[in-house]
Amino acid sequence: MASLCLTCVSEGTSLEEQVRRIKDIEAIESDSFVPQAFKSSRDDTKSAVVQVKQESEKGPSQDISLPMSIVYDDSGTLAHPSLFVDKETAEELWLNRLISLRQERLMGSPVT
Incomplete structure (x- = not known):
């Protein structure tokens, strides 16, 4: 196993994060690692909408929809x-x- 990185210790990352980072690096450096093409999700125009119910003091509840993804103007x-x-x-x-x-x-x- 590789030694803990000095920059991680100086940045104050937790031991769990350091161990996870070392395991990720070892997995990338292993012979079984296969690089894959990056696929961006930016082109996906599907936006999930969450319904949030909010009760006001004066009246009944109102349905408010919040977008869960960024929609780009193309x-x-x-x-x-x-x-x-x-x-x-x-x-x-x-x-x-x-x-x-x-x-x-x-x-x-x-x-x-």
Whole structure:
């Protein structure tokens, strides 16, 4: 069995985590280990929805659904739609932002 790693001890990981890590490393280094292709679950658009019942003080219970996975917007574009604003609108937005920054600076508040 391999010795305990010094970085694990300095990071404060538990003995159980260190032993599990060593066994995982030994399993990877063994001759019976077969590398497999990574398959991402990102493309799975199935999202499980959990029904949560919440009782309010005033009325009956309400059903609230919470998403259990991230749903990606696959619109086919690589850039945010706000980058496709026409030039005049973009200049007007920047001018308004610049005016508000100057006003904040003149009033003595920190600029964010």
